[in-house]
Amino acid sequence: MHILVVGFNHKTAPVSLRERMAFSEDEWGKAVTRLRHTKSILESVIVSTCNRMELYVICDQLHTGEYYAKTFLEEWFSVPKSEFVDHLYIKQNDEAVRHLFTVVCGLDSMVIGETQILGQVRDAFLKAQEHQTTGTMFNTLFRQAITLGKRAHAETELGQNAVSVSYAAVELGKKLFPAFSGKTVLLIGAGETGKLTAKHFQANGADRMIVLNRTWEKAREVAAHFGAEARPLTQLHQSLREADIVVSSTGAPGAIITREMIKRVLPERSSPLFLIDIAVPRDIEPDVHELDNVYLYDIDDLQEIVAANLQLREQEAEKVRRMIEEEVRDFRDWVQTLGVVPLITALREKALAIQEETMKSIERKLPDLTERELRVIRKHTKSIVNQLLRDPIMRAKELAAGPDRDEALEMFAHIFALEETLKKQQAEKPKQAHAPSLENVAAPLRHPVFAGGKVTFRS
Amino acid sequence: MFAERWVYDLIIYLYALGLLFAFADLLHKNRRANQLALSLFIAVWMIQTVFIAFRLFELFPLMTPFDSLFFYSWAIVALTLLINWLYRMDLVVFSANLVGFAVLAINFFVARDTSRHLSRLLLSELVFVHVTMAFLAYAAFSLSAVFAILYLIGDHLLKQKKWNRLLRLLPSLEHLQRLSYGFSLIGMPLLLSAIILGVIWAYQTNIGGLWYDPKIIGSLIVVLLYAILLYQRAKQRWHGRRLAWWNVVSFLATLVNYWISVTGFSFHRWM
DSSP states (O other): OEEEEEEEETTTSOHHHHHHTOOOHHHHHHHHHHHHTSTTEEEEEEEEOSSEEEEEEEESSHHHHHHHHHHHHHHHHTOOHHHHGGGOEEEEHHHHHHHHHHHHTTTTSSSTTOSHHHHHHHHHHHHHHHTTOOOHHHHHHHHHHHHHHHHHHHHSOTTOSOOSHHHHHHHHHHTTOSOOTTOEEEEESOOHHHHHHHHHHHHTTOOEEEEEESSHHHHHHHHHHHTOEEEEGGGHHHHHHHOSEEEEOOOOSSOSBOHHHHHHHGGGOOSOEEEEEOOSSOSBOGGGGGSTTEEEEEHHHHHHHHHHHHHHHHHHHHHHHHHHHHHHHHHHHHHHHHTTHHHHHHHHHHHHHHHHHHHHHHHHHOTTOOHHHHHHHHHHHHHHHHHHHHHHHHHHHHHHTSTTHHHHHHHHHHHTTOHHHHHHHHHHSOOOOSSOOHHHHHHHHHSOEEETTEEEOOO | OHHHHHHHHHHHHHHHHHHHHHHHHHHSOOHHHHHHHHHHHHHHHHHHHHHHHHHHHHSOSSSSHHHHHHHHHHHHHHHHHHHHHHSOOHHHHHHHHHHHHHHHHHHHHTOOOOOOOOOGGGOSHHHHHHHHHHHHHHHHHHHHHHHHHHHHHHHHHHHHTOOOHHHHHSOOHHHHHHHHHHHHHHHHHHHHHHHHHHHHHHHHTTOTTGGGOHHHHHHHHHHHHHHHHHHHHHTTOOOHHHHHHHHHHHHHHHHHHHHHHHHTSSTTOOO
């Protein structure tokens, strides 16, 4: 039983390959089901976004799992293996778990700390569950991964600081205004970054926008796009009076907003005035920034903020990496304790069988006992069994998490003479089938493997 | 007496621990530290409330500087908890409680004056209401000043274009300005009422030279300073840095005014 990741991302594969080998939304369900029914594969989840394509599988053997996963990709996309294998990464067991955790936390993304991938992985997992391609292992692993992703974002500042110029402007705006509702954004010019910045302000709650442009037609076109009011550039002074946030990105050769113009509008306002100058050459005279309650940021200032935020995200990523290591350890411990389940079941079955035999013997030798008396005796003998088993069961779980678990559990089975019960259990269970039920998928984990007449435990 | 000392020490330890967790949360965002800090502040506030209630049965509180500063600290904790409940502002809660803690600590360890020699004259309801209102006004002005100082720090960082952790922790300038103004607005009528009640009491008890008393003059200056601040803000003439600096100056005047009663220049000296 192994966990395997086969895939590529924006770092290992060019966009031309990524677009050829992306799972479409309509076909995704069919693909994940087919992957699950591929030989050697017991559970499957497919994560497919514009930046990554990854197959997460539980397989009985690593080399066959890897081989069939690659074959599946070749057949599904009709792309020869030779064209994509060099771009693939293969992660196994702990490394695969670590990779999934790294992905959900946004540490493997193009923009470190982005949160979109967490939603995408969650959706992929939930859809895989709907298609019944997950079992005990992936149900636990993906739930743990999603919880970790949420925790990483809640407990660190990983995804909290803007890493694009337009978002940096919005983030700065939040240091001036508690909310953008009721604020007026004045967009001057029709530069792309300017429009994007204005759009972000609007998305963050700014409910009024004025668009000024040298060309009236262009102003109307941009205003229509935003549901804003278009005005000619001649109404600049009037518009400045109404604005709280000014985003300027014209192609003018010199400053169009002077210190004098701002000074004239200041007495009429009590709230701060935020000026964002994205134009090169600049549209707003720099000494405007010296005025009280006026804050001017140009493209360089915003880029410096982005650089500082990226550095901060890197620092926060270190904290998240430590969290990931802890979670990898926790998952490994969980997997190891799974191996002990059949042993515990066998021990309990054997003990209860003895108890039941004893009850029958009592009934034979004391036929006059009433129903109530029998019930009391049954209850108390069961209690003896349970109390006697409590410590050995606890110890068995501890042994399962220890370094010499296979030998220790073998010894445990030997001391309690559980070999026969285990063999019987193994024979009763249906042979590991392809049906994706939780029981069947977990079966290999919970069953000791008999080799050479000896009982061994592998997870 | 032993029980009282035990309560003081408990409050100080809990308060210090709360500040420690709040500081840890500010340095490295940690939800558990934040919740612990808030829980400890709530515990401090509850013990203070119970303590004040007991003192109320014992004798009118606020008769000694100890009681008054204890009440001031209680008001600070109460208001910051309220602010945090309304708008999540970790830095504000930390800064304001740092002031509250400092006052409480100095009060416990330096000015632990629990003298029972209270003047019979002071034991009147009028004085009780007068002192309560004055200290509530001081608490409101303190918070207003905390907001103003944070505004000045935020303004400085934004003007210097220093995008750092402190700036990220600060609430928006508009919010700070609004809250600073709001607490001045609350403090002003409280202080005015306190002065009016105090004057009525002074006339009733025939205290001479009332209008030449440094404390009265000091209080009137404080009222005047805050009145100018509120008027200029209401008329939209002042805003931003100017308003914040005026607020800080007004608060310094408030501190000097309090100092007058501690030093005994006035008939206001504590018994």
